[in-house]
Amino acid sequence: MSNPIITLEGVEKAFGKNLVVKKMNLEIGEGEFLTLLGPSGCGKTTTLRMIAGFEDATTGVIKVEGEHVETKEAYQRNVNTVFQNYALFPHMTVYQNIAYGLTIKKVPKDEIHTRVMEMLRMVQLEGFEQRKPDALSGGQKQRVAIARALVNNPKVLLLDEPLGALDLKLRKQMQVELKRLQKKLGITFIYVTHDQEEALTMSDRIAVMHDGVIEQLDVPNEIYEHPKTRFVAGFIGESNIFDGVCEKVEGDMITMKSKNGIMTVKGEGFEVGEEMHIAVRLENVEHASTPVDGFDLPGKVKDFIYQGSVIKTSVDLDGGQEVNYTRFERVSEVEEGERLYIYWNPSKAVAIKKSN
Numbered sequence: 001m002s003n004p005i006i007t008l009e010g011v012e013k014a015f016g017k018n019l020v021v022k023k024m025n026l027e028i029g030e031g032e033f034l035t036l037l038g039p040s041g042c043g044k045t046t047t048l049r050m051i052a053g054f055e056d057a058t059t060g061v062i063k064v065e066g067e068h069v070e071t072k073e074a075y076q077r078n079v080n081t082v083f084q085n086y087a088l089f090p091h092m093t094v095y096q097n098i099a100y101g102l103t104i105k106k107v108p109k110d111e112i113h114t115r116v117m118e119m120l121r122m123v124q125l126e127g128f129e130q131r132k133p134d135a136l137s138g139g140q141k142q143r144v145a146i147a148r149a150l151v152n153n154p155k156v157l158l159l160d161e162p163l164g165a166l167d168l169k170l171r172k173q174m175q176v177e178l179k180r181l182q183k184k185l186g187i188t189f190i191y192v193t194h195d196q197e198e199a200l201t202m203s204d205r206i207a208v209m210h211d212g213v214i215e216q217l218d219v220p221n222e223i224y225e226h227p228k229t230r231f232v233a234g235f236i237g238e239s240n241i242f243d244g245v246c247e248k249v250e251g252d253m254i255t256m257k258s259k260n261g262i263m264t265v266k267g268e269g270f271e272v273g274e275e276m277h278i279a280v281r282l283e284n285v286e287h288a289s290t291p292v293d294g295f296d297l298p299g300k301v302k303d304f305i306y307q308g309s310v311i312k313t314s315v316d317l318d319g320g321q322e323v324n325y326t327r328f329e330r331v332s333e334v335e336e337g338e339r340l341y342i343y344w345n346p347s348k349a350v351a352i353k354k355s356n
């Protein structure tokens, strides 16, 4: 990256003996929408708090616009934060809440007025300026919190699960609005969520975190199509994941032996004898009444669930693992208890290295 606005070099954070962020390296470009995605407790908020300068790194260096983050007081930084539990001042009006940061900085009153009104327009809350937070819906409160951060013209906005409290419909709507706002203003966003769909929709790049480590940093499409670790494969979308040992390599075709039987995947860089995983998305699983070349995964249909647009079928493999697949059908094409053989197009599955 030619000119990163934020850099993390070997950053670690320990609380007592508990290392919650480990050897993190990250460069974030100007105007980029980067998401930290991962399950509860993986270190997302801690990472964000260190970037904001609210928390010191135990080791490593964090630079914002080329300068060490510790060297500036919070109010001097070009970084603003929208917290996980956004707290508006309850006794202040919407107008006063948004104006607060500018008032503290003693910006002239008429300039404050212009900027606050501009923000209200941007988050589509014109006419709400005299309301108190109590008289707002969750989505409206959230938009006030975002306006309150944006009014300071930050170069970087850190957002910690800003849409977590909203219902699904409003969340989807706000996702689109936030993304538009970010593009229009050209502000760098570092966005924290544990919602993989939200991350895939909004981000330029996603850092998938697990146990204090970034397991994969990539554009959404690559994260979805080519998960690099077993964890990422399991966390993003729905996949069947098999564990086994590489048994045969022929060109770019790999045969893996698992407790369920033999299966084949397209991939490179694997050696006979090494432990590995194969991940297959539910829509890519096929079945046949006789074994298919490269596969030996016999099983029995367990049940189906109707999920609106698709039917999800569960198959108990004779080897013990359950396999799920989905189809866009009105009626299931198999019967409960029916015996069948599972397979897939080897290029539609992903070969994954075993992590150390």
Ligand SMILES: Nc1ncnc2c1ncn2[C@@H]1O[C@H](COP(=O)(O)OP(=O)(O)OP(=O)(O)O)[C@@H](O)[C@H]1O
Pocket: 015, 020, 038, 039, 040, 041, 042, 043, 044, 045, 046, 047, 194
């Ligand atoms: N001040 C603290 N003192 C001790 N441990 C802490 C402190 N803050 C966070 N932790 C621990 O650090 C780990 C990471 O916490 P963090 O808040 O960064 O997780 P998170 O990814 O934001 O999770 P969530 O999705 O639930 O918000 C957790 O195990 C947490 O208990």
Ligand SMILES: [Mg+2]
Pocket: 044, 045, 046, 084, 160
């Ligand atoms: Mg958190």
